[in-house]
Amino acid sequence: MLLKTINTVALPTLLFGVLIAVWSTVSIEIPGFPTPMETWNELLVVLSDPLYDNGAGDQGIALQLMSSLKRVFGGFALAIAVGIPVGLLIGMSKMAQTAINPYIQILKPVSPLAWLPLALFVFKDVDMTAIFVIFITSIWPIIINTALGVRSVSEDYLNVAKVLQLSAFEKVFQIILPVAVPFIFTGMRLSLGIAWLVIVAAEMLTGGLGIGFWIWDEYNNLNYSHIIIGIILIGVVGYILDTIMGLIADYFDYRKRGRV
Amino acid sequence: MSAKPFLKIDHVDKVFPLGKGKEYVALRDVKLEIRENEIVSIIGHSGCGKSTILNLIAGLDTISNGVILLEDREINAPGPERAVVFQNHSLLPWLTVYQNIEMAVKKVRDDLNPKEVKEHVMKYIELVNLDHAKDKYPGEISGGMKQRVGIARALSIEPKVLLMDEPFGALDSLTRANLQDHLMRIQMQTGNTVIIITHDVDEAVLLSDRVIMMTNGPEATIGEILEVNLPRPRERLTLQHNEEYLRCRGAIVEFLYSKFAKHDD
Ligand SMILES: Nc1ncnc2c1ncn2[C@@H]1O[C@H](COP(=O)(O)OP(=O)(O)O)[C@@H](O)[C@H]1O
Ligand SMILES: [Mg+2]
Numbered sequence: 308m309l310l311k312t313i314n315t316v317a318l319p320t321l322l323f324g325v326l327i328a329v330w331s332t333v334s335i336e337i338p339g340f341p342t343p344m345e346t347w348n349e350l351l352v353v354l355s356d357p358l359y360d361n362g363a364g365d366q367g368i369a370l371q372l373m374s375s376l377k378r379v380f381g382g383f384a385l386a387i388a389v390g391i392p393v394g395l396l397i398g399m400s401k402m403a404q405t406a407i408n409p410y411i412q413i414l415k416p417v418s419p420l421a422w423l424p425l426a427l428f429v430f431k432d433v434d435m436t437a438i439f440v441i442f443i444t445s446i447w448p449i450i451i452n453t454a455l456g457v458r459s460v461s462e463d464y465l466n467v468a469k470v471l472q473l474s475a476f477e478k479v480f481q482i483i484l485p486v487a488v489p490f491i492f493t494g495m496r497l498s499l500g501i502a503w504l505v506i507v508a509a510e511m512l513t514g515g516l517g518i519g520f521w522i523w524d525e526y527n528n529l530n531y532s533h534i535i536i537g538i539i540l541i542g543v544v545g546y547i548l549d550t551i552m553g554l555i556a557d558y559f560d561y562r563k564r565g566r567v
Numbered sequence: 568m569s570a571k572p573f574l575k576i577d578h579v580d581k582v583f584p585l586g587k588g589k590e591y592v593a594l595r596d597v598k599l600e601i602r603e604n605e606i607v608s609i610i611g612h613s614g615c616g617k618s619t620i621l622n623l624i625a626g627l628d629t630i631s632n633g634v635i636l637l638e639d640r641e642i643n644a645p646g647p648e649r650a651v652v653f654q655n656h657s658l659l660p661w662l663t664v665y666q667n668i669e670m671a672v673k674k675v676r677d678d679l680n681p682k683e684v685k686e687h688v689m690k691y692i693e694l695v696n697l698d699h700a701k702d703k704y705p706g707e708i709s710g711g712m713k714q715r716v717g718i719a720r721a722l723s724i725e726p727k728v729l730l731m732d733e734p735f736g737a738l739d740s741l742t743r744a745n746l747q748d749h750l751m752r753i754q755m756q757t758g759n760t761v762i763i764i765t766h767d768v769d770e771a772v773l774l775s776d777r778v779i780m781m782t783n784g785p786e787a788t789i790g791e792i793l794e795v796n797l798p799r800p801r802e803r804l805t806l807q808h809n810e811e812y813l814r815c816r817g818a819i820v821e822f823l824y825s826k827f828a829k830h831d832d
Pocket of ligand 1: 611615616618620784
């Protein structure tokens with residue numbers, strides 16, 4: 308009991324203290340580095356009016372986060388819409404797998420920043436560029452995990468489909484998707500994580516709006532406490548996104564509904 | 568008991584290509600005629616080709632040479648007139664007991680309206696005494712119950728032939744005995760033709776009208792066919808010391824462990 312209290316309360320508190328101590332030391336050593344207290348006060352200021360809107364480039368933190376999230380979900384939705392069918396195809400057809408796999412392997416490791424100039428040149432639009440870059444970097448886990456899910460459908464289930472003479476369509480919806488859905492959600496969760504990583508970098512370069520832009524803007528304004536606030540908020544939002552995805556994934560996972 | 572040949576396996580070979588021009592001849596010249604309403608078991612050492620034969624009849628695998636006829640029609644694809652009960656039940660874990668059977672019924676019996684579908688599904692759930700578990704998921708019921716659902720699903724599509732690949736092999740012996748009795752009772756009610764694969768000598772004698780004994784592979788074929796002349800319904804208790812039972816048992820043991828003994832597994 309005592310040990311449990313130490314584990315859940317004492318240790319995190321201790322760690323927090325250490326963190327603050329290190330931070331304070333850094334802020335003493337580096338002139339101009341915001342102290343924890345300054346940052347805390349600034350955070351209250353920033354959060355006190357998160358929705359103000361003084362036109363382009365000067366908006367409250369909630370609006371900045373919202374515009375980042377919009378782009379993230381735009382690119383993410385596109386990645387789902389394309390990634391799941393492609394993953395199903397690769398999983399079900401050896402031929403498609405052989406044809407498409409080399410491109411996946413080559414494109415997967417490309418940094419989002421490498422796509423950015425090309426996308427800017429093609430779309431000449433900040434939103435479209437951000438959405439495309441998120442799409443192209445977050446689609447891979449969805450494709451790969453969907454294909455993995457399809458391939459994990461056991462031969463027995465496929466034999467059931469054969470004996471009942473299910474059509475290809477029925478086979479996909481009644482046999483393959485139920486098995487693959489948990490895998491697909493794993494892919495989507497990874498994908499959303501990547502998307503949230505990518506948006507910050509993309510917005511720093513494209514400018515305009517969004518949390519990435521905001522951080523870079525505050526850097527140019529020499530407003531360093533806001534950079535730290537930005538980092539914390541990005542972390543918190545990322546954590547929330549991941550948790551929500553995890554809950555949705557569990558909901559659709561037949562293995563996690565107290566059944567096995 | 569001489570009826571028209573219902574299912575005819577006619578000089579069937581099965582050759583598995585192994586790649587690099589090599590091949591494995593699993594079955595050579597298998598000939599067998601099965602009558603309607605008959606229960607036939609196929610027994611042989613592991614790896615001799617029992618599942619291979621069953622898969623050919625089911626249409627899950629292709630015949631290399633020869634032909635299999637069901638009521639004079641050639642078999643070359645799977646179909647609901649030949650239902651399969653797999654060794655590992657192969658129920659869909661995301662569907663309840665009811666839904667597993669319903670899915671099969673809906674697909675095969677598109678002439679039924681929703682009410683009739685429900686009645687039909689319930690009829691087969693009751694046939695295997697699983698009313699109380701109909702809303703459970705496969706993960707929530709025992710192995711024996713799962714296998715009963717598998718049997719109910721197979722029977723619910725009212726197949727001409729019920730193919731069973733070591734259906735009780737994974738179960739403990741008490742559950743197995745229970746399901747054997749169950750299967751015999753159901754078969755007397757429904758009159759299905761049943762082909763059951765087993766490696767259990769007692770199971771073969773107890774269940775079958777005829778026991779098909781297979782030689783060892785490669786090029787496995789039917790070695791002997793044994794008629795089991797025991798009246799039905801059969802009672803496992805009274806059979807213990809029945810002469811015919813012991814004769815059949817002895818013949819199979821002799822075949823498996825003397826004539827075609829296998830020492831490598
Ligand atoms: N797809 C396959 N490719 C090559 N060999 C196979 C294949 N399927 C089965 N075999 C071989 O055919 C033989 C018979 O297999 P099987 O019918 O599964 O035996 P069992 O009597 O145990 O059911 C075995 O030696 C097995 O290795
Ligand atoms: Mg087998």
